Ligand SMILES: Nc1c(NC[C@H](O)[C@H](O)[C@H](O)CO)[nH]c(=O)[nH]c1=O
């Protein structure tokens with residue numbers, strides 16, 4: 314049985330320049346992803362980040378939407394949210410592996426992305442991970458994006474305020 318505690322222990326970064334986050338969510342299981350969006354919004358707000366949200370059909374479309382948004386050069390970072398629950402065929406593996414691989418590749422190309430796409434065996438596993446009062450994976454994905462934005466600015470010579478040791 315999964316425990317409800319979250320695993321995010323890094324102090325959230327603070328910013329002295331505005332931050333604009335885009336949440337890209339695949340509401341394939343909308344009740345699950347709504348909880349993750351809520352968790353992500355709380356974390357974003359705690360760092361003073363402005364948030365926009367777009368929806369795509371499924372997890373496979375999330376990285377494509379992020380790549381399209383990155384070409385707009387409007388956002389500092391992205392929160393990828395979704396829920397993939399194993400079905401009867403191997404399609405689960407394709408959806409999980411291809412969405413996560415594409416997101417990782419976008420990150421290696423410089424996009425600041427927190428990946429909150431759940432890949433689970435059943436709905437109850439998803440529920441505890443999506444719950445903001447549980448494992449809060451949506452909040453964790455937002456925190457990850459914010460940390461990468463802060464790191465990017467730190468190394469680009471912009472100050473980010475406290476939250477990072479020299
Ligand atoms: N089975 C799940 C999917 N499948 C749909 C794909 O993500 C994609 O939208 C489709 O193959 C068309 O390209 N998506 C989820 O987000 N979650 C699932 O459990």
Ligand SMILES: CC(=O)[C@@H](O)COP(=O)(O)O
Nearest residue numbers: 398399400401402404405
């Ligand atoms: C996890 C999925 O990809 C979802 O579409 C379930 O598909 P299936 O039951 O056909 O494996």
